[in-house]
Amino acid sequence: MSFLIRLTFIVIVAFLGWRFWTQSNVGSSVEQITQQVMNPKAAYCQSPLGWRLGNLDPAFNLTEAQAIRLISTAAEMWNNAVGKELLRHDPAQGFVIDFKFDARQQQLLKQRLLQRNLARYDEAIQPGLQNLPEKFAELDTKIAEFNQQKAQLQQQISQFQPNAQNAEAQRRQLEQQQQSLIREADWLEQQRQQLLRDQNYLNETIRQRNELVQTADLPTETAPFEVGLMTIKQQQRQMTLFAFSSETDLVATIAHEFGHAIGIEHTPEPDSIMFHQLNAQQQQLTAADLRAWQSTCQTQ
Numbered sequence: 001m002s003f004l005i006r007l008t009f010i011v012i013v014a015f016l017g018w019r020f021w022t023q024s025n026v027g028s029s030v031e032q033i034t035q036q037v038m039n040p041k042a043a044y045c046q047s048p049l050g051w052r053l054g055n056l057d058p059a060f061n062l063t064e065a066q067a068i069r070l071i072s073t074a075a076e077m078w079n080n081a082v083g084k085e086l087l088r089h090d091p092a093q094g095f096v097i098d099f100k101f102d103a104r105q106q107q108l109l110k111q112r113l114l115q116r117n118l119a120r121y122d123e124a125i126q127p128g129l130q131n132l133p134e135k136f137a138e139l140d141t142k143i144a145e146f147n148q149q150k151a152q153l154q155q156q157i158s159q160f161q162p163n164a165q166n167a168e169a170q171r172r173q174l175e176q177q178q179q180s181l182i183r184e185a186d187w188l189e190q191q192r193q194q195l196l197r198d199q200n201y202l203n204e205t206i207r208q209r210n211e212l213v214q215t216a217d218l219p220t221e222t223a224p225f226e227v228g229l230m231t232i233k234q235q236q237r238q239m240t241l242f243a244f245s246s247e248t249d250l251v252a253t254i255a256h257e258f259g260h261a262i263g264i265e266h267t268p269e270p271d272s273i274m275f276h277q278l279n280a281q282q283q284q285l286t287a288a289d290l291r292a293w294q295s296t297c298q299t300q
């Protein structure tokens with residue numbers, strides 16, 4: 001009796017190159033301040049500095065009320081931190097804050113869309129990366145058990161005595177075991193095929209993700225663009241906002257420009273609002289920002 005149960009199991013999970021696109025500070029930016037009148041005389045330390053909303057490009061998809069609310073939030077950050085009103089909404093006399101739409105905002109929106117798409121790929125990829133090796137290992141164990149049973153049966157068959165007293169009963173039993181093993185082999189093969197399909201799907205998803213990263217218009221980290229600008233010329237202040245990827249970023253940018261409007265210069269601490277480059281660490285005014293304000297206003 002011969003058994004032609006042969007299974008070839010390829011359980012090498014060859015994952016394609018899986019490189020996470022480092023989540024750089026997309027939307028990171030620097031801005032400049034016109035240094036023309038950046039001196040203590042330009043500082044506003046006593047009387048509140050008025051601001052008002054100027055041009056709001058509709059392409060930003062912000063209502064005037066939303067823009068004023070966000071600007072007010074940034075102003076309140078300074079007012080609360082310092083404990084007095086440094087900045088005041090003055091719709092008639094305040095200095096102008098413009099929202100100017102250009103390619104910068106389009107680039108930020110594109111980056112945000114890319115990040116969202118990559119996140120979706122990652123959600124699809126992660127479970128497979130975690131589970132597939134485990135499932136292949138489980139299948140390996142089952143195959144080892146199967147091979148053991150097969151070897152045992154082969155041994156019993158080789159020891160089978162056709163002329164023994166209960167030979168017919170033994171033969172039937174061995175045939176039943178053989179049938180059972182064939183069914184088991186079929187089932188194992190189905191499992192293996194399913195895992196290979198899962199693996200192919202995973203590899204294809206990873207390939208698509210890598211392709212998206214490669215073809216995407218990634219931000220040039222060496223040359224981040226300005227998202228806000230404060231100009232002070234002959235005591236005339238003007239703030240221009242060019243781009244933002246979230247309300248949090250926008251408020252941080254406005255708070256930063258307000259700092260310049262008051263007369264404060266950049267701080268070296270990356271988590272401070274007055275750091276020269278917008279980054280995710282900037283949430284609130286820090287001790288460094290307050291020191292910068294104190295030193296600005298003490299020189300008056």
Ligand SMILES: [Zn+2]
Nearest residue numbers: 031032033276
């Ligand atoms: Zn600045």
